[in-house]
Amino acid sequence: MELQQLRYVIEVAATSSFTRAAERCFVTQSALSHQVAALERELGERLFVRSSRSVRVTEAGEAFLEHARTAVAAAENARDAASSAGGRVVGTLRLGIIPTVTALDVPALIARFRSAHPDARVELTVGNSDALVDALRRGELDAALLGLRPGVEPRGVAVRELSRERLVAAVPRAHRLAGRRRVRLADLADETFADFPSGTSGRAQSDAAFAAAGIARDVAFEADSAALMLGLVSAGVAVTLLAPGAVASAASGVVAVAVSDGPERIEYAAWDARSPRGVTSALLRAIEALAPIGRDTATPDDAATPDDGATPDDEAGPEESSEPAPSRH
Helix, strand or coil, X not given: CCHHHHHHHHHHHHHCCHHHHHHHHXXXXXXXXXXXXXXXXXXXXXXXXXXXXXXXXXXXXXXXHHHHHHHHHHHHHHHHHHHHHCCCCCEEEEEEECCCCCCCCHHHHHHHHHHHCCCEEEEEEEXXXXXXXXXXXXXXXXXXXXXXXXXXXXXXXXXXXXXXXXCEEEEECCCCCCCCCEECHHHHCCCEEEECCCCCHHHHHHHHHHHHCCCCCEEEEECCCHHHHHHHHHCCCCEEXXXXXXXXCCCCCEEEXXXXXXXXXXXXXXXXXXXXXXXXXXXXXXXXXXXXXXXXEECCCCCCCCCCCXXXXXXXXXXXXXXXXXXXX
Protein backbone atom coordinates (compact mmCIF):
# COMPACT_ATOMS: atom_id res chain seq x y z
CA MET A 1 0.00 0.00 0.00
CA GLU A 2 1.54 3.30 -1.12
CA LEU A 3 0.92 6.81 0.17
CA GLN A 4 0.04 8.02 -3.33
CA GLN A 5 -2.71 5.39 -3.55
CA LEU A 6 -4.21 6.78 -0.36
CA ARG A 7 -4.18 10.26 -1.87
CA TYR A 8 -5.95 8.98 -4.97
CA VAL A 9 -8.68 7.35 -2.88
CA ILE A 10 -9.17 10.54 -0.86
CA GLU A 11 -9.51 12.66 -4.00
CA VAL A 12 -11.98 10.26 -5.66
CA ALA A 13 -14.12 10.33 -2.52
CA ALA A 14 -13.93 14.14 -2.32
CA THR A 15 -14.91 14.70 -5.96
CA SER A 16 -17.12 11.62 -6.55
CA SER A 17 -15.32 11.36 -9.86
CA PHE A 18 -12.25 9.53 -11.14
CA THR A 19 -11.86 12.17 -13.87
CA ARG A 20 -11.85 15.16 -11.51
CA ALA A 21 -9.66 13.30 -9.01
CA ALA A 22 -7.10 12.61 -11.75
CA GLU A 23 -7.11 16.30 -12.74
CA ARG A 24 -6.49 17.35 -9.14
CA CYS A 25 -3.70 14.78 -8.78
CA PHE A 26 -2.12 15.74 -12.13
CA VAL A 27 -2.22 12.19 -13.49
CA THR A 28 -4.17 10.48 -16.23
CA GLN A 29 -7.50 8.94 -15.31
CA SER A 30 -6.33 5.50 -16.42
CA ALA A 31 -3.28 5.67 -14.13
CA LEU A 32 -5.37 6.75 -11.15
CA SER A 33 -8.04 4.12 -11.81
CA HIS A 34 -5.37 1.43 -12.11
CA GLN A 35 -3.83 2.39 -8.75
CA VAL A 36 -7.20 2.46 -6.96
CA ALA A 37 -8.14 -0.91 -8.44
CA ALA A 38 -4.78 -2.36 -7.36
CA LEU A 39 -5.39 -1.13 -3.82
CA GLU A 40 -8.86 -2.68 -3.80
CA ARG A 41 -7.38 -6.02 -4.88
CA GLU A 42 -4.78 -5.77 -2.12
CA LEU A 43 -7.48 -5.05 0.48
CA GLY A 44 -9.94 -7.57 -0.91
CA GLU A 45 -12.69 -4.94 -0.66
CA ARG A 46 -14.40 -2.55 -3.04
CA LEU A 47 -13.85 1.04 -1.95
CA PHE A 48 -16.14 2.57 -4.59
CA VAL A 49 -19.28 1.61 -6.46
CA ARG A 50 -18.82 2.79 -10.03
CA SER A 51 -21.48 3.49 -12.62
CA SER A 52 -21.54 5.37 -15.91
CA ARG A 53 -22.88 8.46 -14.12
CA SER A 54 -21.52 8.44 -10.58
CA VAL A 55 -18.99 7.12 -8.11
CA ARG A 56 -20.14 6.24 -4.59
CA VAL A 57 -18.03 5.31 -1.58
CA THR A 58 -18.85 1.88 -0.13
CA GLU A 59 -19.17 1.13 3.58
CA ALA A 60 -15.69 -0.41 3.49
CA GLY A 61 -14.49 2.68 1.68
CA GLU A 62 -15.84 4.99 4.39
CA ALA A 63 -14.02 2.99 7.06
CA PHE A 64 -10.83 3.03 5.00
CA LEU A 65 -11.03 6.78 4.27
CA GLU A 66 -10.91 7.77 7.94
CA HIS A 67 -7.56 6.09 8.40
CA ALA A 68 -6.28 7.08 4.95
CA ARG A 69 -6.79 10.76 5.75
CA THR A 70 -4.97 10.33 9.06
CA ALA A 71 -2.04 8.59 7.35
CA VAL A 72 -1.72 11.23 4.61
CA ALA A 73 -1.96 14.06 7.16
CA ALA A 74 0.74 12.43 9.28
CA ALA A 75 3.03 12.10 6.27
CA GLU A 76 2.47 15.73 5.30
CA ASN A 77 3.12 16.90 8.86
CA ALA A 78 6.34 14.89 8.97
CA ARG A 79 7.53 16.47 5.73
CA ASP A 80 6.53 19.95 6.92
CA ALA A 81 8.36 19.45 10.22
CA ALA A 82 11.55 18.40 8.48
CA SER A 83 11.38 21.37 6.11
CA SER A 84 10.50 23.89 8.81
CA ALA A 85 13.58 22.78 10.75
CA GLY A 86 15.52 24.23 7.84
CA GLY A 87 13.40 27.39 7.77
CA ARG A 88 11.43 26.45 4.63
CA VAL A 89 7.68 26.25 4.10
CA VAL A 90 6.84 23.56 1.56
CA GLY A 91 3.85 21.51 0.49
CA THR A 92 0.44 22.44 -0.86
CA LEU A 93 -1.87 24.86 0.91
CA ARG A 94 -5.48 23.81 0.31
CA LEU A 95 -7.49 27.01 0.68
CA GLY A 96 -11.28 27.29 0.45
CA ILE A 97 -13.10 30.58 -0.08
CA ILE A 98 -16.67 31.75 -0.40
CA PRO A 99 -17.41 33.54 -3.71
CA THR A 100 -18.15 36.86 -1.96
CA VAL A 101 -14.99 37.42 0.10
CA THR A 102 -14.54 41.15 0.74
CA ALA A 103 -12.51 41.30 3.96
CA LEU A 104 -9.37 40.33 2.05
CA ASP A 105 -8.07 40.73 -1.49
CA VAL A 106 -7.67 37.00 -2.21
CA PRO A 107 -5.31 37.36 -5.22
CA ALA A 108 -3.12 39.71 -3.16
CA LEU A 109 -3.16 37.24 -0.26
CA ILE A 110 -2.07 34.35 -2.47
CA ALA A 111 0.59 36.48 -4.16
CA ARG A 112 1.99 37.49 -0.76
CA PHE A 113 2.02 33.88 0.40
CA ARG A 114 3.75 32.63 -2.75
CA SER A 115 6.28 35.44 -2.69
CA ALA A 116 7.26 34.60 0.89
CA HIS A 117 7.20 30.83 0.30
CA PRO A 118 8.16 30.00 -3.32
CA ASP A 119 8.55 26.29 -2.53
CA ALA A 120 4.87 26.01 -1.56
CA ARG A 121 1.87 25.90 -3.88
CA VAL A 122 -1.78 26.86 -3.41
CA GLU A 123 -4.89 24.91 -4.41
CA LEU A 124 -8.02 27.08 -4.35
CA THR A 125 -11.56 25.77 -3.83
CA VAL A 126 -14.68 27.95 -4.03
CA GLY A 127 -17.82 26.90 -2.15
CA ASN A 128 -20.36 27.88 0.48
CA SER A 129 -19.31 28.24 4.12
CA ASP A 130 -21.04 25.05 5.30
CA ALA A 131 -19.29 22.87 2.73
CA LEU A 132 -15.93 24.52 3.43
CA VAL A 133 -16.20 23.93 7.20
CA ASP A 134 -17.10 20.28 6.56
CA ALA A 135 -14.04 19.96 4.32
CA LEU A 136 -11.87 21.49 7.05
CA ARG A 137 -13.16 18.96 9.57
CA ARG A 138 -12.47 16.09 7.18
CA GLY A 139 -8.94 17.32 6.59
CA GLU A 140 -9.59 18.08 2.91
CA LEU A 141 -8.76 21.79 3.38
CA ASP A 142 -6.08 23.50 5.45
CA ALA A 143 -7.84 26.86 5.78
CA ALA A 144 -10.95 28.66 4.57
CA LEU A 145 -12.40 32.16 4.31
CA LEU A 146 -16.03 32.10 5.44
CA GLY A 147 -19.04 34.42 5.70
CA LEU A 148 -21.66 33.76 8.40
CA ARG A 149 -24.46 35.60 10.16
CA PRO A 150 -23.97 36.76 13.77
CA GLY A 151 -24.56 34.03 16.33
CA VAL A 152 -23.52 31.22 13.98
CA GLU A 153 -19.85 30.45 14.53
CA PRO A 154 -18.33 27.35 12.91
CA ARG A 155 -17.67 24.48 15.31
CA GLY A 156 -14.79 22.07 15.45
CA VAL A 157 -12.34 24.53 13.86
CA ALA A 158 -10.36 27.57 14.95
CA VAL A 159 -11.51 30.93 13.60
CA ARG A 160 -10.26 34.48 13.37
CA GLU A 161 -12.82 37.20 12.82
CA LEU A 162 -11.82 39.41 9.89
CA SER A 163 -14.69 41.88 9.40
CA ARG A 164 -18.35 42.65 9.95
CA GLU A 165 -20.58 44.44 7.50
CA ARG A 166 -24.26 44.97 6.79
CA LEU A 167 -25.50 43.68 3.44
CA VAL A 168 -26.84 46.15 0.90
CA ALA A 169 -29.63 45.85 -1.64
CA ALA A 170 -28.47 45.47 -5.24
CA VAL A 171 -31.15 46.82 -7.58
CA PRO A 172 -31.27 47.63 -11.32
CA ARG A 173 -30.24 51.17 -12.20
CA ALA A 174 -33.75 51.91 -13.47
CA HIS A 175 -35.40 50.48 -10.33
CA ARG A 176 -37.84 52.62 -8.32
CA LEU A 177 -35.52 52.43 -5.28
CA ALA A 178 -32.25 53.10 -7.12
CA GLY A 179 -32.33 56.79 -6.21
CA ARG A 180 -32.97 56.20 -2.50
CA ARG A 181 -30.20 56.77 0.01
CA ARG A 182 -31.47 54.11 2.37
CA VAL A 183 -34.34 51.63 2.48
CA ARG A 184 -35.82 49.11 4.92
CA LEU A 185 -36.63 45.46 4.31
CA ALA A 186 -40.32 46.36 4.10
CA ASP A 187 -39.54 48.44 1.00
CA LEU A 188 -38.34 45.24 -0.70
CA ALA A 189 -41.28 43.05 0.30
CA ASP A 190 -42.87 42.94 -3.17
CA GLU A 191 -39.64 42.37 -5.09
CA THR A 192 -38.48 39.22 -6.87
CA PHE A 193 -35.18 38.07 -5.36
CA ALA A 194 -32.09 36.23 -6.50
CA ASP A 195 -30.24 34.55 -3.63
CA PHE A 196 -27.99 31.67 -2.67
CA PRO A 197 -29.57 28.19 -2.53
CA SER A 198 -31.95 27.46 0.33
CA GLY A 199 -30.25 25.91 3.36
CA THR A 200 -26.84 27.47 2.77
CA SER A 201 -25.23 29.90 5.20
CA GLY A 202 -25.21 32.63 2.55
CA ARG A 203 -28.98 32.34 2.17
CA ALA A 204 -29.59 32.11 5.95
CA GLN A 205 -28.40 35.68 6.51
CA SER A 206 -31.21 37.21 4.46
CA ASP A 207 -33.82 34.59 5.35
CA ALA A 208 -33.34 35.26 9.07
CA ALA A 209 -33.58 39.05 8.62
CA PHE A 210 -36.82 38.86 6.67
CA ALA A 211 -38.28 36.30 9.09
CA ALA A 212 -37.43 38.49 12.08
CA ALA A 213 -39.13 41.43 10.35
CA GLY A 214 -42.20 39.29 9.65
CA ILE A 215 -41.88 39.83 5.91
CA ALA A 216 -42.36 37.12 3.29
CA ARG A 217 -40.36 37.40 0.09
CA ASP A 218 -40.25 35.72 -3.31
CA VAL A 219 -36.88 34.08 -4.09
CA ALA A 220 -37.39 33.04 -7.68
CA PHE A 221 -33.73 32.59 -8.62
CA GLU A 222 -31.18 30.52 -6.67
CA ALA A 223 -27.50 30.53 -7.62
CA ASP A 224 -24.12 29.72 -6.08
CA SER A 225 -22.53 32.60 -7.99
CA ALA A 226 -22.77 36.22 -6.84
CA ALA A 227 -21.82 37.25 -10.38
CA LEU A 228 -24.85 35.40 -11.78
CA MET A 229 -27.16 36.99 -9.22
CA LEU A 230 -25.82 40.44 -10.08
CA GLY A 231 -26.29 39.63 -13.76
CA LEU A 232 -29.96 38.95 -13.07
CA VAL A 233 -30.17 42.26 -11.23
CA SER A 234 -28.52 44.11 -14.11
CA ALA A 235 -31.00 42.48 -16.50
CA GLY A 236 -33.84 43.91 -14.44
CA VAL A 237 -35.44 40.61 -13.41
CA ALA A 238 -34.45 40.50 -9.71
CA VAL A 239 -32.94 42.26 -6.73
CA THR A 240 -30.59 40.75 -4.16
CA LEU A 241 -28.79 41.39 -0.86
CA LEU A 242 -24.99 41.10 -0.91
CA ALA A 243 -21.90 42.48 0.78
CA PRO A 244 -21.09 46.05 -0.31
CA GLY A 245 -17.76 45.01 -1.80
CA ALA A 246 -19.40 42.35 -3.96
CA VAL A 247 -21.92 44.84 -5.36
CA ALA A 248 -19.24 47.49 -5.95
CA SER A 249 -17.56 45.18 -8.46
CA ALA A 250 -20.79 44.64 -10.42
CA ALA A 251 -21.62 45.98 -13.86
CA SER A 252 -22.80 49.56 -14.29
CA GLY A 253 -26.42 48.42 -14.47
CA VAL A 254 -26.49 47.66 -10.73
CA VAL A 255 -26.94 50.15 -7.87
CA ALA A 256 -26.19 49.47 -4.19
CA VAL A 257 -28.67 50.86 -1.67
CA ALA A 258 -28.09 50.74 2.10
CA VAL A 259 -30.65 48.71 4.07
CA SER A 260 -31.05 50.08 7.59
CA ASP A 261 -32.44 46.83 9.05
CA GLY A 262 -30.63 44.52 6.64
CA PRO A 263 -28.72 41.40 7.66
CA GLU A 264 -25.18 41.58 8.96
CA ARG A 265 -22.36 39.24 7.89
CA ILE A 266 -19.16 38.26 9.70
CA GLU A 267 -16.19 37.05 7.69
CA TYR A 268 -13.78 34.58 9.28
CA ALA A 269 -10.52 32.86 8.52
CA ALA A 270 -10.89 29.25 9.72
CA TRP A 271 -8.47 26.35 10.05
CA ASP A 272 -8.04 22.98 11.74
CA ALA A 273 -6.73 23.83 15.21
CA ARG A 274 -5.83 20.24 16.07
CA SER A 275 -2.74 20.02 13.90
CA PRO A 276 -2.17 23.12 11.73
CA ARG A 277 0.42 22.50 9.03
CA GLY A 278 3.33 24.77 8.26
CA VAL A 279 1.58 26.14 5.18
CA THR A 280 -1.46 26.98 7.32
CA SER A 281 0.59 28.93 9.85
CA ALA A 282 2.30 30.75 6.98
CA LEU A 283 -1.09 31.70 5.49
CA LEU A 284 -2.29 33.04 8.84
CA ARG A 285 0.80 35.25 9.01
CA ALA A 286 -0.02 36.59 5.54
CA ILE A 287 -3.63 37.23 6.58
CA GLU A 288 -2.46 39.06 9.71
CA ALA A 289 -0.26 41.30 7.57
CA LEU A 290 -3.17 42.21 5.28
CA ALA A 291 -5.97 42.30 7.90
CA PRO A 292 -4.41 42.64 11.38
CA ILE A 293 -7.69 42.59 13.23
CA GLY A 294 -10.11 40.16 14.86
CA ARG A 295 -9.62 37.37 17.35
CA ASP A 296 -8.77 33.68 17.37
CA THR A 297 -11.29 31.22 18.79
CA ALA A 298 -11.02 27.44 18.99
CA THR A 299 -14.52 26.00 19.02
CA PRO A 300 -15.70 22.58 20.26
CA ASP A 301 -15.98 19.76 17.77
CA ASP A 302 -19.77 19.61 17.62
CA ALA A 303 -22.64 20.89 15.56
CA ALA A 304 -22.89 24.55 14.58
CA THR A 305 -24.73 26.92 16.88
CA PRO A 306 -28.45 26.65 16.01
CA ASP A 307 -30.03 29.54 14.13
CA ASP A 308 -32.33 31.41 16.47
CA GLY A 309 -33.71 33.87 13.97
CA ALA A 310 -32.10 36.84 15.72
CA THR A 311 -30.75 39.75 13.70
CA PRO A 312 -28.33 42.44 14.82
CA ASP A 313 -29.58 45.73 16.20
CA ASP A 314 -30.38 48.28 13.52
CA GLU A 315 -27.32 50.49 13.53
CA ALA A 316 -28.22 52.57 10.50
CA GLY A 317 -29.57 56.04 11.06
CA PRO A 318 -32.12 58.03 9.04
CA GLU A 319 -31.79 58.56 5.34
CA GLU A 320 -28.91 61.01 5.48
CA SER A 321 -26.24 59.12 3.53
CA SER A 322 -26.07 57.81 -0.01
CA GLU A 323 -23.33 55.28 0.85
CA PRO A 324 -23.81 51.71 2.10
CA ALA A 325 -23.11 51.09 5.77
CA PRO A 326 -19.32 50.78 6.14
CA SER A 327 -17.56 47.65 7.30
CA ARG A 328 -16.62 47.67 10.95
CA HIS A 329 -14.20 45.43 12.74
